[in-house]
Amino acid sequence: MADKVLALAGGVGGAKLALGLARILEPDELIIAVNTGDDDCFHGLNVSPDLDTVMYTLAGLANPETGWGLAGDTFQALEMLRRYGANTWFNLGDRDLATHIRRTQLLREGANLSQATAQLCRSLGVRHQVVPMSDDPVSTVLTTSLGELPMQQYFVQHKSEPKVTAVHYRGAEQALPAPALAQALSDADVVVLCPSNPILSLGPMLAIPGIRQGLLNAAGHTVVVSPLVGGAALRGPAAKLMGELGHQISSLGVARMYLGLCDIFVIDHQDAALAAEIDALGMRAVAESIIMNTEDDKIALARRVLDLGGW
């Protein structure tokens, strides 16, 4: 069996580094496990936003402006669903809808999410293995000033505006890692935690006992890339949420959340001053250029991460 790199990823930020890794590694050398805590049901269809973002990104079909959805997608069906009185705050393009229709059909016919994901990825020409964190349902629910909100309602419908006092990962305690992820956790030579929201993207994964335990037991290096640069998130509500939940809004705050779970923590050059404090947590802090705008940026960071992991 080939040596393996395991990447844990959320949505857009995670997909960027995953793409960089996929440009360097062979299909049998990389497995990308993706957050499904945001999965939800819209119009009776099973939607897996982070899985789709990673899949579309690796397939070269992602919308470059948003990072999610399909480039050039249209919204005719959604407009009609609105006319039928459906709640249409969650943007679903016409071609994107086909993904959810197909996934829902596969699941109803008895496939698990790992199998459905594999089939969708194969159809789109994705050669690297993409798996959900779990085939069991896990739902990230935020306790907010507007009451309990599932992740997509908080993030999309309410634009991450409500103040958050707690986050729960419903079902995580009982969930098992997807079989391919469980295997990779025991086999991987390098584990990469992509620069995803530590609370909403990697949080649900780490709340699954089998994944947390697998990281604690990891034989090789575990490399984290910080999702924060200079005290701000590169995208999304990570910084706001960390503040509301009492975390320090910095790469140091993020590093504290991964205590014991990683040994190399990659921060941006802008945050080099934090290196000593991160080192003091028992990790090795490494300052790099972690902002990924171009595909070259993604490949360069992926290459550096693999070097650091001893690949």
Next chain:
Amino acid sequence: MADKVLALAGGVGGAKLALGLARILEPDELIIAVNTGDDDCFHGLNVSPDLDTVMYTLAGLANPETGWGLAGDTFQALEMLRRYGANTWFNLGDRDLATHIRRTQLLREGANLSQATAQLCRSLGVRHQVVPMSDDPVSTVLTTSLGELPMQQYFVQHKSEPKVTAVHYRGAEQALPAPALAQALSDADVVVLCPSNPILSLGPMLAIPGIRQGLLNAAGHTVVVSPLVGGAALRGPAAKLMGELGHQISSLGVARMYLGLCDIFVIDHQDAALAAEIDALGMRAVAESIIMNTEDDKIALARRVLDLGGW
């Protein structure tokens, strides 16, 4: 309660006369019961082709070139479903797909087909009552040279080409007329059998014992408009199918299929020579212009049908 006209309709041909009737009658004066023997499941979604054709026609949204589907619809989702390896021989536009997504969701949430249809129609501004022939599943299955084929496979996938030796309406014996149809069968002052395929569109309805009995017991006039003109169907496989199943391919052949179920049979002027033989069946044959190209044609024929029914 207002006096009522009950129209029984299949797809495109039936929808034409239904539109004419709807232009003349108030919403509380007309109920249109529609064939659901072609209903099928595509990509896990419940599709009701004839109900949709009638609904889109009455909403003014139908594609004028095909008679079915929505004017100006796009096919992005279908193209993507094809990429996912789905069978995409059944044309489903993006906006049309929203109808099936919504219907499927309503049905899964516990609505019956009458309720789901009412809700869809209301959203599209259809003011007249459109109901399925039954809330119970009935499936028109053709025994053909290619084996048993459900109606849409025969009609769309195989373009009505296979030779047909028998037609079955699975589930019809056990099906009940939809509640609003059952009521209308006992109340209606006039019943109109629209110019739809007697085997594939009206056949499934007449195979439901409660509908057949309701027509036999009808208090007022029952007026049929022939779907054939000069020995040919105005559209669809009616003529070919009648021939293969041993019926005479003419309005006389159609009239024989409705023996005892109607008292006025409207044929085209071109078929006036058949009038005496149709009269001999115990009906009154009336020659009219029954080809409906323009909306004025539809209204004129509807008005004549209502006159004949004693409205």
